[in-house]
Amino acid sequence: MAQRARRWRSTAAAVTAAGLITAGAMAPGAAAAEEPRIDLKVLVVDNGDSPVRAxxxxxxxTGVPYTTIDLNDAGRPKITESFLSDTVNGSPRAKYQGVVLxxxxxxxxxxxxxxALEAYERTFGIPQVDAYTWAHPEVGLDYTSEGxxxxxxxxxEASVTAAGKAGWxxxxxxxxxxxDNSASTQESxxxxxxxxxxxxxxxDIPxxxxxxxxxxxGEYAHDGRRELVVTFAYNTSQQQFRLLARGIVEWLTQGVHLGRARNSFAVHIDDVFAPDSRWDTERNCTPGDFDCAGGDGEGTTPIRMTAGDAEYAAQWQREHGFTMDMVYNAGSGEEWKTQHGGTDALxxxxxxxxxxxxxxxxxxxHPFLGCVQDTSTVPWSCxxxxxxxxKYMSRAEIAAQxxxxxxxxxxKGLPVERTELVTGEHSGLKTLPQQPADNPNLAGALADTGVRWIASDNSxxxxxxxxxxxxxxxxxxMNVYYNVGTAAEMADEYxxxxxxxxxxxxGxxxxxxxxxxLDEPLDLTTGYAEHIVPQExxxxxxxxxxxxxxxxxxHxxxxxxxxLLYPVMERVLDDYRALFADNTPLENPRHSAIGTEVQRRAAWQNALANGRVTAYRIGTTVTVTAPSGTQIPVTAPDGTQKQLLLGTAAFGTPYAGARSAxxxxxxxxxxxxxxLPQSL
Incomplete structure (x- = not known):
């Protein structure tokens, strides 16, 4: 953070040297010692193009509050001095800490x-992001015809410059x-x-x-203003934007904003201890499944981990510094043991x-916890x-499972949390089209057993x-199917x-x-490694x-x-660690922590949408009010202190060169x- 602090000081020094007013300095008509209030909100001017939307x-x-002005709306507010700033209790106020154009x-x-916008930026030192523009002198660049x-x-291949690494x-x-996902399509x-x-x-790039x-x-400092100039087109799903998005927001807010962003990856392994049915490459279905005509499971060998597979899993975790979530069916394991001589090495x-x-x-x-399934027809019905x-599975039956x-x-001494649950096939929850509503007995059974976090299918x-x-x-x-054990089976079903x-x-x-x-079917020998793994x-x-x-x-x-799953996980982990510095580790939270994070984000967005959050900065003091009990996400530089009833304490935990919580x-x-640190 020492390098970033130097960057903040050098920016302020450069603007002050030009005889201009910076954020935290006095505004026209204000007393010499007066600091302006800068609200922690961003103004977005949207023309409908993908870079602004991204x-x-x-x-x-991230959780940063923003106001959008739609340039395609004839009735939109006009950008004027009063739209951008006013006074609060006699002190000048900037209504936006940054502007996206x-x-x-x-x-x-x-x-x-x-x-009016440029005057506002000069007066309060407000940064401006140019979401996408071409290279020309008005943005501090030579024309492309000039070298x-x-x-x-x-x-x-592009690179973060020394200035980029030392800053945002x-x-x-x-x-x-x-x-470059398609040889026939221009993507960027x-x-x-x-x-x-x-x-x-x-x-930059060669x-x-x-x-x-x-x-x-890059940043263009001129005329008392600062612009972040982006000269390539992008959309929100492209990897190059997602890599740079954090830095764009941090530059825009100068590292002090509501909201927080952490990168995380968790993988649940369902059906542990239980066997899974196998794909039939001749009938193109899974024997034992209701929609596999004539399929009763005979003639196929179920897929189940061995003790060697379990030993490999533990070793793999140690080598890769990653923990999997074993989503287990103990009764299915006990049944397997009974059917196989009373022992189970797995x-x-x-x-x-x-x-x-x-x-x-x-x-x-692993029973179906929703309606009682009538399998006399294909597809099944309730x-x-x-x-x-x-007819539904009863509350008592669900609770017993x-x-x-x-x-x-x-x-058995497993480190398990009572509050966490994944039902088989996410059953009990509504399942379209057959079961358009949750099993009415599910909520009661969850309460009976202390479950607070129940998995659903994001798709x-x-x-x-x-x-x-x-x-x-x-x-x-994950598009690695539950009913395949080999790469050839996976490619065949794919x-x-x-x-x-x-x-x-x-079809x-x-x-x-x-x-x-697909343009053509995958090769059964190479298709999984060459096509499915990189895509997934x-x-x-x-x-x-x-x-x-x-x-x-x-599974x-x-x-x-x-x-089959290891090459996918390894590629995610290896690619991530090759792209990010050590100060931005990949987090690996458990089920309940993820549920809590999603819950907090939803509550935060609701508070913002209802206008119940007020946040501003005056000099090096940040003040935030929100509905009672609402968890507030904040990102700030290293050295930030939280005001306690008596004294202060270090704020947040470090991540990506800042602190957040x-x-x-x-x-x-x-x-x-x-x-905030005095260096700001």
Missing amino acids: VTAQLRS PNESPFGAGSAEQT GWAGALDGR FGYLDGAFRFE YGYVARPRAGFTSYV VPGGTGRGSLV TDRLLGDKAQYRWVNHTYT AKNADGST IRDNHDWAVN REPEQRAIGKALTVPRHP NWVYTSRADGGS VCEENPTSTC ARTALGHVLAGDPRPHYA QSNLAEGR WTTPEALQSALTLK
Whole structure:
């Protein structure tokens, strides 16, 4: 943080040397010793283009409050001095701590609105992000015809400069590559140009076909203002933006803002101790499943981890510094033991290494906890009572499945939390189209057994919701199928799902508007490693880089036989650690912690949406008020102190070169007060 503090001081010194008024200095008409109030909110001027939308999405996911002005709305407010600033109790107030624009001059150079905005930025020292613009002298860059270049950036390697590493992009390790996911599609376009006086490049790239390096992201200090100039196009899902998004927000807010962002990755392994059915490559279905015509499970060998697989799992965790969540069915394991001579080396090995994993209740024998399934038809339907109402599993039966599994774990000394639950197939929750509502007995059973966090499928229900007094924890399904043990089986089923009928597939990809068919079927020998692994790892890493805390889930079958899940997890971990500096570790939270994080984020967004948060900075003091009991997310520089009833204490925990925390005012305090370092 010493380097970042020097950067703050040098910026302030440069602006002061120019005879200009900076944030924290007096405003026109104010007393000489008076500090202006700067509200901790961002102004976003939106023209509908993807770069502005991407920055806005990052503000929202971080928890930074913002106000949007839609340039395509004829009735929008006009940008005037009174819109941007006023006085509070006689003191000057800047209503926004930063401004996001689609380009350097969206209102037109010399227009009344542009003039008002620029005057505001000068007066209060407010930073401005130019979300995407071209290289020209008005943004501190040479034209690309003067030793620069413009064109597709797909697959090209960019680097964080020394200035970027010493400042707002110091959480990155250095180099990263622009995505190139399709040889037939241009994915990124940009302007690579040489900086002029007053421009500090933070991210650059070798000039293609030329000499030297040209900027893609940098700060232009001029005319008493500062602009972060981005000269490549992007959208919110592209990896290069997600890598830089944190730094853009930190620069925009100068490292002091509401909201916090941590990168995390958790993987749940469902069905531990239980066997999983196997995909039939001849019938293209899974024997034992209700929709597998003629399939009764005969002729296939179920997939189940061995003691060797368990030993490998524990070793892999140690080598990679990562903990998996073992989502277990103890009763299914006991049944397996009974059917196989009364012994089970797998259970013995997992219990021997029990402290190396986290354990999550998956019910005792993995039954369907929703409606009673009528399997006489395909697809199945919900059985009916005599009066025509839906027949559901009872509250007592659900509670017994949860309680028996938990009690078994306690008796075996597993580190399990009573509050956490993953039901088999996320059953009990509504399951469309057959069961459009939750099992009405589920909420009571959860209360009976002390469950507060119940997993749901993020692909069906991405938002957290209440089930009685419990809350859902949406999980991302990993596209490594539960019913395959080898790479060839995985590629075969993948081909069935993702190829057209003409190519021998199911054609589902042709009917589903959200799906894309493969150009040709994958090779059964190489398809998994060469196509599925990189694609699935990219998807999972995308969730991580977006700051999405939701866990991913796969199945015990994916740790057995060909051990298919490991290459995906390894790629996510290796890619992450290659991209980020040591000060930005990948966090690995458990189920309940993830549920708490999702809950806090939702409550925070609700408080912001209802206008119930007030936050501002005066000099080096930050004050925040929010509804009583609301956890407040704040990010601030190292050295920040939290005001206690008596004295102060260090604020937050370190991450990505700053400190952040969910926090509340202390007892008998009506507001949260933070004291920033004097160097600010």
